[in-house]
Amino acid sequence: MNATEQTDQQHSLWRRAWQPFFNLSVYGKFVLVLTSFLAGFILIGLHNLYFVNNLKEKLGQLQTNPSSSTIQDTINMADIYLQNGGFLVAGIMIILTITSFLSVRMMVSLLHDMTRGLRSVRNSAGETQGCQVVESIPIISNDEIGTVAREVNGIISDIQSISRFRRVIEADETTHDVYKRLAYVFQERLDLNTFVIWEVNKSEDSIEAVFTSPPDFEEEICQMSCANLCRAVRTGDIVSSTGYPGICPIFPLPDVMTHSCVPMMVGGQILGVVQFLFLYVNSPEREEHFKNSLRRARQYLMEALPVLHAKRLAQNLHQMAIRDTLTGLYNRRFLEGNINPILAGIQRRESNMAILMADMDFFKKVNDEYGHESGDSVLKALSHILQSEVRHSDLVIRYGGEEFLILLVDCHPKEFAIQVAEKIRSKVEGHQFRIEGGSLRKTLSIGISEFPGDTAAFWEAVKFADVALYRAKESGRNQVVRFDPSMWDTEDY
Numbered sequence: 290m291n292a293t294e295q296t297d298q299q300h301s302l303w304r305r306a307w308q309p310f311f312n313l314s315v316y317g318k319f320v321l322v323l324t325s326f327l328a329g330f331i332l333i334g335l336h337n338l339y340f341v342n343n344l345k346e347k348l349g350q351l352q353t354n355p356s357s358s359t360i361q362d363t364i365n366m367a368d369i370y371l372q373n374g375g376f377l378v379a380g381i382m383i384i385l386t387i388t389s390f391l392s393v394r395m396m397v398s399l400l401h402d403m404t405r406g407l408r409s410v411r412n413s414a415g416e417t418q419g420c421q422v423v424e425s426i427p428i429i430s431n432d433e434i435g436t437v438a439r440e441v442n443g444i445i446s447d448i449q450s451i452s453r454f455r456r457v458i459e460a461d462e463t464t465h466d467v468y469k470r471l472a473y474v475f476q477e478r479l480d481l482n483t484f485v486i487w488e489v490n491k492s493e494d495s496i497e498a499v500f501t502s503p504p505d506f507e508e509e510i511c512q513m514s515c516a517n518l519c520r521a522v523r524t525g526d527i528v529s530s531t532g533y534p535g536i537c538p539i540f541p542l543p544d545v546m547t548h549s550c551v552p553m554m555v556g557g558q559i560l561g562v563v564q565f566l567f568l569y570v571n572s573p574e575r576e577e578h579f580k581n582s583l584r585r586a587r588q589y590l591m592e593a594l595p596v597l598h599a600k601r602l603a604q605n606l607h608q609m610a611i612r613d614t615l616t617g618l619y620n621r622r623f624l625e626g627n628i629n630p631i632l633a634g635i636q637r638r639e640s641n642m643a644i645l646m647a648d649m650d651f652f653k654k655v656n657d658e659y660g661h662e663s664g665d666s667v668l669k670a671l672s673h674i675l676q677s678e679v680r681h682s683d684l685v686i687r688y689g690g691e692e693f694l695i696l697l698v699d700c701h702p703k704e705f706a707i708q709v710a711e712k713i714r715s716k717v718e719g720h721q722f723r724i725e726g727g728s729l730r731k732t733l734s735i736g737i738s739e740f741p742g743d744t745a746a747f748w749e750a751v752k753f754a755d756v757a758l759y760r761a762k763e764s765g766r767n768q769v770v771r772f773d774p775s776m777w778d779t780e781d782y
Contacts, residue, residue, distance in 0.1 A: 332377060455592045464600045467593055468500045474589050476502060479582040481565055488561040489516050496522065511539050521550040521562045549583055553590060555598040563590060613687040615665055616672035624686050631698065632747055643706030645695035646736045646754035647713065650766040652691040663724035667731065670722050678713045703739065710735045710769040718767060732767035734758055743772055753777060
């Protein structure tokens with residue numbers, strides 16, 4: 290056993306020996322010390338009274354029989370009582386001194402532990418490792434000082450937990466991952482099991498439930514067609530039905546549950562709302578429990594908001610980079626960055642993919658005759674048609690200008706690609722494109738190739754589809770042409 294362990298063991302024995310004293314409240318300790326002082330003074334007074342009475346008797350005996358032995362007995366008695374009185378006073382002072390010293394030492398030791406713990410938390414702020422683990426302050430008494438120690442331990446624990454939480458979510462990739470972390474904290478640490486996390490999209494004036502707990506509660510949540518229907522979004526304030534029933538007119542369960550809606554606000558912008566729901570509180574204890582849980586939940590939210598804001602900005606920038614701003618379709622950059630996993634899946638499944646290259650016939654005339662705004666309107670409508678006529682697993686990409694690339698993944702049978710292309714061509718031919726001041730009709734030419742049936746190189750397959758599209762244009766437009774090797778007479782593409 291080393292010196293530190295021996296010291297800790299001695300402190301532990303010392304604390305156990307004096308535990309009854311430590312368990313007294315501060316007022317109890319004060320009363321105990323005061324009582325000790327009074328008891329000491331009473332003992333000294335009784336001792337002096339006893340000494341005076343005996344001295345009077347001896348003096349009476351000395352008056353009637355003034356012998357040398359009587360005088361000596363009187364002197365000896367006085368010495369003994371003076372000596373005992375001195376020991377009594379010294380003993381009382383020692384006890385009072387020890388008691389006062391232990392009280393002061395306990396308070397100083399506790400304050401030292403608090404200072405050390407808080408200093409450790411402060412020094413660890415901003416470190417790459419996050420908030421280091423700080424030993425809890427030992428609770429050596431159940432008095433007010435012990436209560437303060439418990440509160441300090443709770444504060445340090447909360448700071449450490451929140452700091453670790455932020456470090457974890459900063460390493461997450463998406464906002465959905467952060468929402469899952471928040472949900473775990475609400476459920477497992479704060480006992481908030483019924484809640485909905487709403488995400489606001491300002492550009493579309495929409496609000497969407499991105500996480501619901503429990504999952505089957507999704508059918509009972511608020512129904513909102515636009516974000517401003519939510520009072521918390523509109524005002525930026527916490528909205529609670531506790532004490533204000535019916536404060537939210539769209540809340541669907543006013544007779545069953547109460548709710549508190551906490552807006553997630555960063556720099557004046559509402560990112561979303563966390564809606565906590567619970568059954569009507571029927572006791573002060575439960576009400577206090579929910580208040581404390583909501584307070585701590587807001588602390589975690591405050592730490593998560595900057596991270597959520599940063600990740601949403603990053604996601605928006607990423608979407609801007611891979612999506613066409615006019616049509617909302619994926620662009621060529623997305624295709625170049627994501628085609629390899631798609632091809633790997635096709636090869637692993639020993640499947641195939643049809644490649645459709647579509648181009649609107651005489652689109653330049655639309656811009657020349659009706660203006661570029663009308664041309665943009667036609668391209669938007671065309672993109673909607675293309676998306677509506679393919680499966681969700683297929684990809685529609687604006688390849689450039691009025692040219693669109695459609696990838697039909699796992700296209701079985703092979704004739705399915707021609708059927709889809711014909712359906713698209715027919716739909717476009719019969720569609721009236723609305724433009725300013727009227728409408729117009731347009732046609733579409735489509736070229737088709739197959740990967741890996743026509744070639745094991747994807748970009749070569751794209752070129753083959755383009756060659757087939759060119760043949761469709763040459764043959765009169767408004768038709769579908771399947772690639773044939775006779776259309777390609779060179780090795781390079």
